[in-house]
Amino acid sequence: MRNSRILGIGCCVPERVVTNDDLTEVMETSDEWIQQRTGIRERHYSGDGVGAADLGLIAAQQAMRAAGVEASDIDLIVFATLSPDVDMPASACLLQAKLGVAGVPAFDVRNQCSGFLYGLAIADKFIKTGTCSRVLMVGAEIHSTGIDLTTRGREVAVIFGDGAGAVVLGPAEPGEGILSTHLHAQGRFAEKLWIEAPGTRARPRLSEKMLEADDPPIFPKMEGRYVFRHAVTRFPEVIREALDANGLGVQDLSLLIPHQANLRISQLVASGLELPDDKVFNNIDRYGNTTAASIPLALYEAIQANRVKSGDLVCLAAFGAGFTWASALIRW
Numbered sequence: 001m002r003n004s005r006i007l008g009i010g011c012c013v014p015e016r017v018v019t020n021d022d023l024t025e026v027m028e029t030s031d032e033w034i035q036q037r038t039g040i041r042e043r044h045y046s047g048d049g050v051g052a053a054d055l056g057l058i059a060a061q062q063a064m065r066a067a068g069v070e071a072s073d074i075d076l077i078v079f080a081t082l083s084p085d086v087d088m089p090a091s092a093c094l095l096q097a098k099l100g101v102a103g104v105p106a107f108d109v110r111n112q113c114s115g116f117l118y119g120l121a122i123a124d125k126f127i128k129t130g131t132c133s134r135v136l137m138v139g140a141e142i143h144s145t146g147i148d149l150t151t152r153g154r155e156v157a158v159i160f161g162d163g164a165g166a167v168v169l170g171p172a173e174p175g176e177g178i179l180s181t182h183l184h185a186q187g188r189f190a191e192k193l194w195i196e197a198p199g200t201r202a203r204p205r206l207s208e209k210m211l212e213a214d215d216p217p218i219f220p221k222m223e224g225r226y227v228f229r230h231a232v233t234r235f236p237e238v239i240r241e242a243l244d245a246n247g248l249g250v251q252d253l254s255l256l257i258p259h260q261a262n263l264r265i266s267q268l269v270a271s272g273l274e275l276p277d278d279k280v281f282n283n284i285d286r287y288g289n290t291t292a293a294s295i296p297l298a299l300y301e302a303i304q305a306n307r308v309k310s311g312d313l314v315c316l317a318a319f320g321a322g323f324t325w326a327s328a329l330i331r332w
Helices: 031-038 052-067 091-099 112-128 151-157 187-192 208-212 224-245 263-273 291-304
Strands: 003-012 016-019 042-045 076-080 106-109 135-141 163-172 177-185 255-258 313-320 324-331
Touching: 003 052, 003 112, 003 177, 003 291, 031 263, 052 076, 052 091, 052 135, 052 163, 076 091, 076 112, 091 106, 091 135, 106 112, 112 135, 112 163, 112 177, 112 291, 112 313, 112 324, 135 291, 163 177, 163 291, 177 224, 187 224, 224 263, 224 313, 224 324, 255 263, 255 291, 291 313
Parallel strands: 076 106, 076 135, 255 313
Antiparallel strands: 003 163, 016 042, 135 163, 177 324, 313 324
8 A cells, every 4th residue: 555645734823813911801810820831822713704614725725735736636625623614514515615626525523632633544544545646634623712711711711722724645655654643532531521512412402501501511621630641641652652653763753743732731741752842843832722723733834944854754643532642653
C-alpha cells in the first residue's frame, strides 16, 4: 500500500479577537487567573450567521491553492467538528455545496478534540487503499455561540475559541508522509467532559426548564482536574506508541504538535518526554482551544515559522472528550 502525505494546508480564524481582559467585562475573572491555569491570552470569536462550514470553506480553499488542486480534483471530504452548522445534514455536505462540487462522498467526524486525527486516519486509509487520490480533511469549530459566558461557566468558557484548519492529502512515496496513525477511546469517562442537551433521551430535546436551570445542560461541562490527569497520561502513551510502531524514539522527533487544550498539559507532556521547548509547538496563547481545528492551525503556523522542514519527523497528538486520544507520525 502507498502512503499519504499532506499536499497543502490552510487555516481561518475570525477577525474578532477576545482578550482575557475582555472576558472580565462579562464574568468574574482576570487575565492572571486565566493565564495561570491555561496559558491562554486571547481567542477569536466569529460573527452572527457564521457556521463551521463557512470557516472551513476559507481554510479549504487556502489548502487547495497550496496543494495546486481544484475542488473538482477532490475525491472525498472529511469534516471534523463538535459544533456542526446544523444537526443535519453534515457540515461536510454544506462545505461540499459551498465548494461547488457534487457526487463525491462527504461526511462528518464527531470526535471532538481528537476529531482531526481521527479524520486524518480515515483520509489516510482511503488513499493507502487506492480508493481516493485527493482527500480534503477539515477541522472547524464555532464555540463562541455555545459556551456560558458568565461567572457560572467561566472555567470552561475561557478556554474555547473559534477557528478552522484544512489539509489536502494525496499519495506519497514509501517512507514519506503519514507513517502511521493510532486511535483510542474509553467511553466510560464520557460524562467527565460533555454537553448533555439537546439530546434524544429527553422529550422535548430542548425545553424552557433546561434553559432556565441553575446549571443548564446545554453548556459544556468538564471535571477539569480529572480530564487533566488523564490527558497527561494518554498523551505520552500515544506519542510513544507511534514512535515504537515505526522503530523510532523520542530523540528522533523533530517536532511535536499537541492538541491545544491547555498549555500546562503540553508543558507537562513535553517535560515527561524530555523534549526541549524548540521541539514542541504551541499557539494556544493566541487562539485558545479550537478543538478539531487546533492541530491543523498549529501545524499551519509551524510550517509558516519554518519549524517544519523537508525530512523532519513530526508527531501530532490529541486527547479529548469521549475520552478519545490519538496520534499521527509524519515524515515531512
